[in-house]
Amino acid sequence: MEIRPQMFQPLPAKRQAEEYADHPSYSYWQDVQKRFMKHKPAMTGLIFIAFLVIMAAIGPCVSGHTYYDQDLSMVNKAPNSAYWFGTDALGRDIFTRVWYGARISLLIGLATSVICLVIGVFYGGISGYLGGLADEILMRAVEVLSSIPFLLYVILLMVLFEPGLKAVFLALGLVYWLNMARIVRGQVLSLKEREYILAARLLGLSKWRILCRHLLPNTLGPIIVTATLLVPEAIFTEAFLSFLGLGVASPQASWGVLVSEGMSGLRNHPWQLFFPAVLISLTMFAFNFVGDGLRDAMDPHLRQEV
């Protein structure tokens, strides 16, 4: 480039101002969404869950069989054109039973998550907000209760209740909220330190208002992650219980029941174990991935500022 004296004229000031045009800034949730979508395993998990939901809804309807009809002439048949996943020891269609089980598992996973969310948020939120002695006492209680392995308690409760779907909800809900409460309380405590609470107080908002409008929305990140990760844990626990004969009872077809039934036929009819086993594993995979993806997407430390 040729250098000419005219180029040495002073630069107009407004050009300098233009240089500092602001970059578009994303809102927190948009940022989270972008980052989540970049996370391949999480997106795969999400797609699978969508597939699962669809199949759970229509699966039992498309096969032409019900989950409880027994056809004793067709016991233990390998997968074929009439029975896509084969039949079990009582001649029931495994395809239908598997997708029926999907309904149950999804239901249990979501319901448990929601119950624990509600209990945990209130208990933890209140404990954290009150602080001081009340907080100490409430948290000690949680600590003491947590020193007992959850599964033991769920098992005991299931022995107490009649086996069945509602009992499983109840048992899981009564036990798994502890962790959630701890997390919520931790979030609330960290928020209490923050300046805008002070600002809100200065504006004269009531304590309840402060709780709902300011504290809760910002604790959402880790809470959502915890709630998401509760789903596979609940599904696992239900399957575990049903496997031990404590959860959902036959003829209802939860995955745990199916796996348990599949075990007895393992040697000669492996497909009876295979299908529910694969589905339960994939479902847990999917939810774990989604939980991971959410956790990574919401971690404020990773949030890049330009």
Added chain:
Amino acid sequence: MLLSVEDLKVSFKTNLGEVQAVQGVSFNLEEGETIAIVGESGCGKSAMAHSIMKLIPTPPGCIAGGQIFFDGQDLLLKNEKEMRKIRGGNIAMIFQESVTSLNPTLKIGSQILEALKKRGEIPAAEQRQRAMEMFSMAGLPDPVRIFKQYPHQLSGGMRQRVMIAIALAGNPRLLIADEPTTALDVTIQAQIMELLHELRHNTGKSIILITHDLGLAAGFASRVMVMYAGKIVENGTARDIFYHPGHPYTRGLLAAVPRPGQERLSPIPGRSPDLINPPQGCAFWPRCGQAMLICQQSQPPETIISDLHRVRCWLAHHHAVGSY
């Protein structure tokens, strides 16, 4: 010539793009000389210093080009094994944050001994004694006790002295001090700088001081280099820089130092430049009070003002009016 850096380019890959941290930096260092590299945070001075010892983590970072001649040999051509011999023994580094730079779960004693052990030069029996010597050289009051303590039990100033002792342990010819006093309060700062002065006089080692404090730099080094946005914009002797600053940025830095009796602070306006998409012309033009049209369009060449004083600015060009 102990060290000769030529056209060094270093970049880092991040989520938002590739950050051009060092864009073609060249300088020399003679045996026994002390120089200072001055600049604000993010100007690339630390990246450059770390590159000399090839301590840049290479997944995100990458040394994209240039040569670093130490004792005549290009360090960038050396493999990791060869670099390990050089690190500690020929070139050593003192880091900024002594809290995090020392392993919190190991005793101080082990941390200095391991620097000596791996050398293999000093027999085991003498290692401890040599470590004690290093501690004394670094001005630590009770070496025997410090040996058994953990980093969190020492004060900031003492920890920094420990870092200096560890750096000296391998008897390096070049010492790089990366903002050694930034994390310390002013009185301790003075003590550490005093220590570095002594070391320079007593041992004749070459020292590169990295700092953002122009005053500190001018008081310590014989030559000062001012870095901005990954480039050296001005270099010269301490006198040159202080009394005849050539680059508007240097002048801005000098003016920004608070003085007693000053009524208003005069910071440099504007923000740090975007190193992912560096501007086309001189990186400083958006903030420069004397920017010209050409500044926005192309990068200024290095102009020689005097024997050791160079500036990278269009204002030094013969077409520019005034200033010189």
Added chain:
Amino acid sequence: MRYFFRRSLTIALALWLVVTMTFTIMHLIPGGPFASEKKLPDVILRNLEQRYHLNDPLYRQYGDYLINLMRGDLGPSFKYENRTVNSIIAESFPVSAALGSLAIVLSLSAGIFAGTIAALRQNRWQDYSIMALATLGFSVPSFVLAGLLMYIFAYKLQVLPSALWGTWQQAVLPTLALAALPTAYIARLMRSSMLEVLQQDYIRTARAKGLSEMYIVLRHALPNAILPVVTYTGPLIAAILTGSFVVEFIFAVPGLGRWFVLSITNRDYTVILGVTVFYSAFLMLLNFIVDLLYMALDPRIKSLDLKEV
């Protein structure tokens, strides 16, 4: 130390809570322990109730139970005439302990090793494959894995036995099934912990001293990265314990887990109660020991503790 005292108090309280809750639950079960039996003649029923003090007021039964507990007596089994809970535990716990220990050793060593490798070779094929395996171990439930292992190795390939306990071959499948989940978890934990440690400044200082990568990993990185794994040891043992229920059941290993499952199916209340109490006490004690271990390992916490409380 005052910490000791406070902890012991918490444990005693928790234990008491466990006993009370379990006791309450057991006695809330409709029909009592003999309800599921085929119709027993009234006389025999009354005899049994007498013998087991089931007609005493509840608080009396509770008190008796607590007193016996203090003496270490967990009572007789309801279903097996000549056996006491203590004897059942004494006989089967060693088996569970053996299996559990194998699983713990396996999961710790494999998990730490895998996690470290994955961190050192971040984003390369070793990392991806290890993490993929880990997610698998995480998501496939232990009983499903047990079934699959049994199918592949015992039935199809016929290389390992499918049940019982005693020879080392019989120990392989149960240990694998039991260790899968903890290994996966530890590998992930170790990897992220190691990655974090490797970013630390003191690692950079160590490199600046010219130390070899292997030395740095072993001497600086690993000891610091391992701390979260040590914290995990408590939940690890709990996970192994609950995992043992199903694994022992499927592989017919005569351990305490299998007894527990059987006692649930049989509604053998004293055994259920006794084993629950035993498990809880065991876990609490172990958690306590782990906490002490953690304090001993991290010098920062050690010096804090002396000034603490």
